[in-house]
Amino acid sequence: MTNNTKFHLPDCGLTKVQQILGGKWKLLLLWYLSEGPRRFGEIRRCFPETTEAMLTKQLRELEQDKLIHREVFKVVPPRVEYSLTDLGLKFFPIIQAMNNWGEDNLKD
Amino acid sequence: MTNNTKFHLPDCGLTKVQQILGGKWKLLLLWYLSEGPRRFGEIRRCFPETTEAMLTKQLRELEQDKLIHREVFKVVPPRVEYSLTDLGLKFFPIIQAMNNWGEDNLKD
DNA sequence: CAGGATCCGCTACGATACTG
DNA sequence: CAGTATCGTAGCGGATCCTG
Numbered sequence: 001m002t003n004n005t006k007f008h009l010p011d012c013g014l015t016k017v018q019q020i021l022g023g024k025w026k027l028l029l030l031w032y033l034s035e036g037p038r039r040f041g042e043i044r045r046c047f048p049e050t051t052e053a054m055l056t057k058q059l060r061e062l063e064q065d066k067l068i069h070r071e072v073f074k075v076v077p078p079r080v081e082y083s084l085t086d087l088g089l090k091f092f093p094i095i096q097a098m099n100n101w102g103e104d105n106l107k108d
Numbered sequence: 109m110t111n112n113t114k115f116h117l118p119d120c121g122l123t124k125v126q127q128i129l130g131g132k133w134k135l136l137l138l139w140y141l142s143e144g145p146r147r148f149g150e151i152r153r154c155f156p157e158t159t160e161a162m163l164t165k166q167l168r169e170l171e172q173d174k175l176i177h178r179e180v181f182k183v184v185p186p187r188v189e190y191s192l193t194d195l196g197l198k199f200f201p202i203i204q205a206m207n208n209w210g211e212d213n214l215k216d
Numbered sequence: 217c218a219g220g221a222t223c224c225g226c227t228a229c230g231a232t233a234c235t236g
Numbered sequence: 237c238a239g240t241a242t243c244g245t246a247g248c249g250g251a252t253c254c255t256g
Binding site: 039040041044052053056072076077078079080 | 237238239240241
């Protein structure tokens with residue numbers, strides 16, 4: 001038999017990860033934020049290939065899933081900083097591994 | 109400055125990984141095949157949540173990207189076995205890490 | 217048994233304009 | 237500066253039927 005069905009269980013760890021990190025910019029955002037807290041404007045300038053609306057949406061979802069922290073400073077002009085949470089930090093090695101694997105093996 | 113723009117480069121390792129493994133069932137398929145070669149029918153029975161057409165498509169894409177090997181036996185009835193390539197095997201630890209991270213941290 | 221061929225809905229993604 | 241609001245679109249995922 002060896003009918004180990006853990007692989008496709010709707011609530012298996014891998015499936016949850018896909019749901020949470022499936023967004024087109026999420027892995028890249030986490031990677032970027034691993035360097036330290038960044039303001040929204042900085043993020044925006046670093047990702048010119050997409051729009052503010054898209055970035056806002058994905059950042060908010062990452063915040064909801066507790067991977068990043070959003071801190072609002074009550075000043076004018078407004079200032080908002082995004083940073084990794086402990087949970088986000090714990091995922092960082094995986095991102096690095098994925099990138100390294102890609103760099104090493106997907107040269108074509 | 110620290111304007112390290114490696115993060116969003118269209119051809120950075122992480123982006124390539126997303127393109128190749130973005131499909132809904134690809135990570136789960138790689139994980140399943142890490143146990144050893146499997147026939148199409150076995151795969152199908154283990155993934156009842158999706159359709160044959162979908163599985164075929166994703167398996168063929170994984171084959172094109174050299175992550176899995178597809179072996180056809182010239183017999184009747186037809187017999188096709190899928191297995192991980194060396195490249196696919198090299199990615200397996202990352203899948204395990206992702207699943208472990210999900211199991212440990214996404215309990216809610 | 218292991219697929220190929222169609223058709224089709226949904227939603228992720230994106231462009232643009234406006235605001236506190 | 238850091239967003240919202242609205243609308244349009246492509247393509248992924250899925251259902252269904254057909255074949256060597």
